[in-house]
Amino acid sequence: MTCNFPARRAPGMMRARMATARRMLLWSALTGMLLVTALSIAGAFTGSRLAGLLFNSPPLAVVWTALILLLIAALLEVPALVRRGGLLAMHAGVLFVIAGAMWGSHAGHRLQAALLGIDKVADGQMFLWAGRMDDEILVDSPYSDLGWVQRLPFAVKLERVTLEHYPRDGSPGAGATLRACKSAVVILKDGREQARKVIQVNDPLHWGGYHFHQIGHDEVGQSFAILRVKSDSGLYAVYIGFVLVCAGAVWQFWLRPVLSRVRKGAGGRA
Amino acid sequence: MAIKATMQGLLIYAAMAAYLLAFLACAVRWRRPGLALYALGFLAAAAAVAYRWQHVGHVPLQNLFEVMCFLGMLMPLVSLLCRRFLGVGGEAADMLIAAAVLFPAGFVFKADPQMLPPALQSRLFVPHVASYMAAYAILAKATVQAAALLLKGDRPGRGGLVGREQAAYRMICLGFPLLTLGLVLGAWWGKLAWGDYWNWDPKELWSLASWLAYAAYFHHRAVSAGGRPRLSAAFAVAGAAGILITLLWVNLSRLFAGLHAYAT
Numbered sequence: 077m078t079c080n081f082p083a084r085r086a087p088g089m090m091r092a093r094m095a096t097a098r099r100m101l102l103w104s105a106l107t108g109m110l111l112v113t114a115l116s117i118a119g120a121f122t123g124s125r126l127a128g129l130l131f132n133s134p135p136l137a138v139v140w141t142a143l144i145l146l147l148i149a150a151l152l153e154v155p156a157l158v159r160r161g162g163l164l165a166m167h168a169g170v171l172f173v174i175a176g177a178m179w180g181s182h183a184g185h186r187l188q189a190a191l192l193g194i195d196k197v198a199d200g201q202m203f204l205w206a207g208r209m210d211d212e213i214l215v216d217s218p219y220s221d222l223g224w225v226q227r228l229p230f231a232v233k234l235e236r237v238t239l240e241h242y243p244r245d246g247s248p249g250a251g252a253t254l255r256a257c258k259s260a261v262v263i264l265k266d267g268r269e270q271a272r273k274v275i276q277v278n279d280p281l282h283w284g285g286y287h288f289h290q291i292g293h294d295e296v297g298q299s300f301a302i303l304r305v306k307s308d309s310g311l312y313a314v315y316i317g318f319v320l321v322c323a324g325a326v327w328q329f330w331l332r333p334v335l336s337r338v339r340k341g342a343g344g345r346a
Numbered sequence: 347m348a349i350k351a352t353m354q355g356l357l358i359y360a361a362m363a364a365y366l367l368a369f370l371a372c373a374v375r376w377r378r379p380g381l382a383l384y385a386l387g388f389l390a391a392a393a394a395v396a397y398r399w400q401h402v403g404h405v406p407l408q409n410l411f412e413v414m415c416f417l418g419m420l421m422p423l424v425s426l427l428c429r430r431f432l433g434v435g436g437e438a439a440d441m442l443i444a445a446a447v448l449f450p451a452g453f454v455f456k457a458d459p460q461m462l463p464p465a466l467q468s469r470l471f472v473p474h475v476a477s478y479m480a481a482y483a484i485l486a487k488a489t490v491q492a493a494a495l496l497l498k499g500d501r502p503g504r505g506g507l508v509g510r511e512q513a514a515y516r517m518i519c520l521g522f523p524l525l526t527l528g529l530v531l532g533a534w535w536g537k538l539a540w541g542d543y544w545n546w547d548p549k550e551l552w553s554l555a556s557w558l559a560y561a562a563y564f565h566h567r568a569v570s571a572g573g574r575p576r577l578s579a580a581f582a583v584a585g586a587a588g589i590l591i592t593l594l595w596v597n598l599s600r601l602f603a604g605l606h607a608y609a610t
Contacts, residue, residue: 102569106562113558120551127546177544199542242461253461277464278538289541304541314543318530325523333519 101150108143129218132181140174147171162328169320176313182218184310194309196285197226202303209233209264213305228305230270230284235260237293237301257293259301275303282308350457354397358452361390361418365445372438384441388422391448395419402459407475409460410594414451418444420483428487432520433506434513439490470535474528481524482589485560488517492582500575511575514582515567522560529557549592556588 115136119127130136147167150157157163178184185198200213211231216223237259241252256276263271263283273281281288285308292302349355364387371380394415398406406412421444428434491514494501503509508516532553533543544550563581570578 099569102565106565106569109558109562109565113555113562116551116555116558119546120548120555124546124548127548127551131546254464255461256464256467278468278535280538280541287537287541289538291541306541311537311543315534318533322523322527322530325526329519329523 098154101146101153104146105150108139108146111139112143125218132183132218137178137183140178144171144174147174160328160332162324162326162332165320165324166328167324169317169322169324172313172317172320174317176310176315176317178310179313180307180310185307188309196307196309197228197305198307198309200226200305201291202232202288202305203300204232204234204259204261204303205300206234206236206298209262228284228286230263230265232288232303233262233264234301235262237298239293239298257290257301259290259293259303261288261303285309348453350452352457354394354401354457355452357390357394357397358415358418358448361387361394362445362448362452363387364390365418365441365448369438369441369445372441380441381437384422384425384437384444387441387444388419391415391419391422391444398457404462405472405476407472407479408462408466409455411451411455411457413475413479413593414447414455416479417483418448418451420479421447421486424480424483424487428484428517428520429507432513432516433503433508434487434491434517435505435507436487436490436513440487443486443490465539468535468539470531470538474531474535477524477531478528481521481528482593484517484521484524485586485589488514488521489583489586491517492579492586495579496576496583511572511579514579518560518563518582522564525557525560529553552588552592552595556585556592559585559588 115130119130122130147170151164151167151171157167179188180198182198185194185196188194188196197213197215200215202210202213204210209231210233211228213226213228214223215226237257239254240256240258242255244252258274258276260274261272261281262269263281271281271283275281275288276290280290287304287306287308289304289306290301291304294300350358364383368380368383368387371377371383395406398412398415402408402412407416421440425437425440429437491510495510495514500511501509503512507513532550536545536550537543559581563578563585566574566581567578572578
């Protein structure tokens, strides 16, 4: 067996130093994981609003950045993470998810505006009256019950809202359960129609870098709808990360052992 | 606490009785009759799930009652899979787990059929919940091995079966991709239904904490090169505790009302 180790002198010492570096990376990873776990549990007790604030706060931005750097260092330093496709996919996937989520956060949008001049609303709500159009988005302040208004570079028109209910079960006084709420919306720019879709829960409209989600409606008169308007910045990085993490886990933990067993079995019989 | 004097209830009680008798038979070393009773229990639990499916007209994974019935049906399949392919035994504990998960379905949770609200009408509904349930059943069995390892230390395998450390590791390897799939499918569904793939909802945060505990298990196992198996086992047990809280506490406690609240 040949050894193509670059250092001629004391390769054993170099190897030991690399092993120490890998161990330190692993311990740092473990520490990072336990920190995020502890914060998640704390966040679960405080409720989603405070948890969102906590995880989007400047100290956490430092933690997320540190985790990204740690993942990059691990991919560079630990050959097994690159050699084994499953491990590579899982670690790269987590990297994509964290980076994409940071890019898509409120702070990420401020960064986009400062660096690239992209002026997008990160997340907000539209209250639309049937038959009218609007371009105003209400952005909730994370710090108080107040909010502010931002404008989209196009208008959204709500043509109509339709509610569908399950048939009543006959018990008196029981309200019929909502089955579907459908909002027919049209996107207009400079007075011209750009897109049109009947949106409902689980079926948003994607246009102009935003997703429009059905999140609320008028219980009685079917006269208005509430849409959540969410920027798609960073979303595809997160989706790529999701696919990588899942595919990596399935490959590393299921297919790889099964394939090696099949190969061993074939080798044994031959 | 209420007894369900319906066909649905009777099937659940029959399955529970068969699982408990199977456990008792195994406890007095009547292995074959025990396994036969376990198989009978599985048939009764499968009948309970099929009956429910036919009754409500959608895959019965919507609320805790349905989910617990499903878990009770899944457990014998997990036992079979683990013995056949992973060399992991310990069916007696699985019988107890199966009876234990059916208990709340039989006596605690209401079985009133519910109509699906708009958020639950999604193609991702069944894959998301089914991945999680399969992961939970496998990881519950892994927890028994991990807890035994934590309390009593490792034991060499015998009779064609592997030792505790290997048993826990193999089952966590089997369950972890399912846990990952459940989490990711949930995030994707959350994006479509609520507008964001992550909403900092308590149930989401507990499920992330459980996932991270298992990820930490793998990393600790790698860093210690199998040197401190009890500490690795502690991570696995912590992950299971996180799962239990994700599954029950967040749904039951009014303190943590969140987006997943309809699943009570």
